[in-house]
Amino acid sequence: VQLVESGGGLAQPGGSLRLSCAASGFTFDDHAMHWVRQPPGKGLEWVSSITWNSVTIDYADSVKGRFTISRDNAKNSLYLQMNRLNTEDTAFYFCVRDKSSSGYLRFDSWGLGTLVTVSS
Amino acid sequence: SYELTQPPSVSVSPGQTATITCSGDHLGDKYGCWYQQKPGQSPVLVIYQDTERPSGIPERFSGTNSGNTATLTISGTQAMDEADYYCQVWDSSTAVFGGGTKLTVL
Numbered sequence: 001v002q003l004v005e006s007g008g009g010l011a012q013p014g015g016s017l018r019l020s021c022a023a024s025g026f027t028f029d030d031h032a033m034h035w036v037r038q039p040p041g042k043g044l045e046w047v048s049s050i051t052w053n054s055v056t057i058d059y060a061d062s063v064k065g066r067f068t069i070s071r072d073n074a075k076n077s078l079y080l081q082m083n084r085l086n087t088e089d090t091a092f093y094f095c096v097r098d099k100s101s102s103g104y105l106r107f108d109s110w111g112l113g114t115l116v117t118v119s120s
Numbered sequence: 121s122y123e124l125t126q127p128p129s130v131s132v133s134p135g136q137t138a139t140i141t142c143s144g145d146h147l148g149d150k151y152g153c154w155y156q157q158k159p160g161q162s163p164v165l166v167i168y169q170d171t172e173r174p175s176g177i178p179e180r181f182s183g184t185n186s187g188n189t190a191t192l193t194i195s196g197t198q199a200m201d202e203a204d205y206y207c208q209v210w211d212s213s214t215a216v217f218g219g220g221t222k223l224t225v226l
Contacts, residue, residue: 104210
């Protein structure tokens with residue numbers, strides 16, 4: 001199992017970034033997927049989840065209305081479109097696989113993360 | 121919103137048993153997971169469904185969950201177990217993490 005995030009970097013407050021996660025080593029559409037973030041030196045915070053067929057999507061209140069999760073099963077890829085960024089969004093963003101396909105059970109594989117820094 | 125509370129730090133001597141708690145309202149009614157995160161690394165699942173160990177996780181890691189408290193126990197703690205540990209549950213399609221516990225082996 002390999003999950004490789006990309007797209008992180010520096011963004012200005014109010015700006016946008018799009019994160020991508022390339023999955024390999026497993027059947028991508030057999031699994032729900034998630035984004036979890038971690039501000040430097042702090043704890044883990046769940047961001048968003050999506051089932052295998054994109055029918056069910058959930059967001060943390062802190063990002064609802066600003067972030068959009070999506071996936072392309074043909075490309076084995078997961079995405080996170082982040083708009084109206086603020087300094088509290090500064091964090092490492094992890095792409096995470098779920099054991100389940102149609103529900104949420106547990107985070108059984110994690111990527112290495114990509115750092116998003118929001119600063120003027 | 122649902123909250124999980126962990127002690128910020130726990131210390132243990134090598135070879136002894138480390139116990140890390142996670143408390144939440146009626147936590148025993150939910151399935152809990154535990155994740156280990158070493159410095160500079162991504163988290164790793166060490167316990168799921170309260171008591172189950174993923175393949176590759178040593179037998180010294182065990183878990184319980186009852187009432188308002190879930191517990192991660194590391195028997196015969198080794199220096200390599202020094203890490204941050206996070207409990208996690210699902211609450212109405214929302215994943216909730218505890219604040220994390222830094223385990224020091226000294």
